Amino acid sequence: MSINGKTRVCAIIGDPVEHSLSPVMHNAAFQKLGLNLVYVAFKVTKDGLKDAISGARSLGLRGLNVTMPHKNAVIYYLDEVDSTAKTIGAVNTILNNQEKLVGYNTDGKGAMIALQENGISTEEKKMLLLGAGGAAKAIAFQAAQEVEELVIVNRTSEKAEQLAKMLGKNFGNKVNGRKLSDEVLKQELETTDILVNATSVGMHPSVNSSPVPSDLLHSDLCVMDIIYNPLETKLAKDAKAVGAKVVSGLDMLLYQGAVAFEIWTNCPAPVDVMKKAALDKLAEQGDIH
Ligand code: ATR
Secondary structure (H helix, E strand, O other): OOOOOOOEEEEEEEOOOOOOOHHHHHHHHHHHHOOOEEEEEEEOOHHHHHHHHHHHHHHOOOEEEEOOOOOOHHHHHOOEEOHHHHHHOOOOEEEEEOOEEEEEOOHHHHHHHHHHHOOOOOOOOEEEEEOOOHHHHHHHHHHOOOOOEEEEEEOOHHHHHHHHHHHHHHHOOEEEEEEOOHHHHHHHHOOOOEEEEOOOOOOOOOOOOOOOOHHHOOOOOEEEEOOOOOOOOHHHHHHHHOOOEEEOHHHHHHHHHHHHHHHHHOOOOOHHHHHHHHHHHHHHHOOOO
């Protein structure tokens, strides 16, 4: 690809961003489709966020991905925020649409597409979601519109209960919030079809931790861990060992990126190319700590 006077820029902003897989994923996709776009990573501290957004505006960037620690705060600097991102209170994708900055959140959709693409239907299913932080909230918002029953369990029970209350109000279906404990997991897992880990338990360097005791897992479960560092978490290994179906966190990353790509380009994302680029990068780094 040759960069010229008409090349538009997309970027990820966050702190840290050096190990982000988004640049390789999106650049591979831009190249594959012959789009005159380039994707870079900008380290932006909390204090620098306001200036970064006004810089993106004045430089005419086409789009941004937003990661930690800016997903919530960035909302204040945008012209419009779509209803999903507004309800969740977090933006991970921005489109510069004729100088108007519009915020979206593609995390929930990314997670649901990852399940679908792995042959897991959410219809009439019970989902047990671990965690009530930013990522969990985005997934819960999307899942509550699709599954028959959603149970959110979190170490801090108030967060799970609040989230369940908010979703129950919005979608009126069966959403419950409970405190994370082995006893609650045991009760809930017996009747769960899809288990999603959206806590940080099991993330590098705590690769030998899992949020779920292995003896509670069973072969009728589909398990998605949104952690992709390591690529296969202890939870994913334990789930595989009992014969459960497992979806990798890399797939959620891939599909949230694919949805963002489509927002910026109006073109279907070449997901195979994006996945290969991400896997190659991981292999090159050996790991991504
Ligand atoms: P993210 O934006 O990636 O979702 P976050 O908002 O910090 O990150 O959320 C992290 C999630 O992991 C939370 O649900 C957190 O539980 P609390 O709300 O109780 O803090 C959960 N989490 C982190 N460490 C945990 C641990 N050791 N055991 C159980 N849950 C944990």
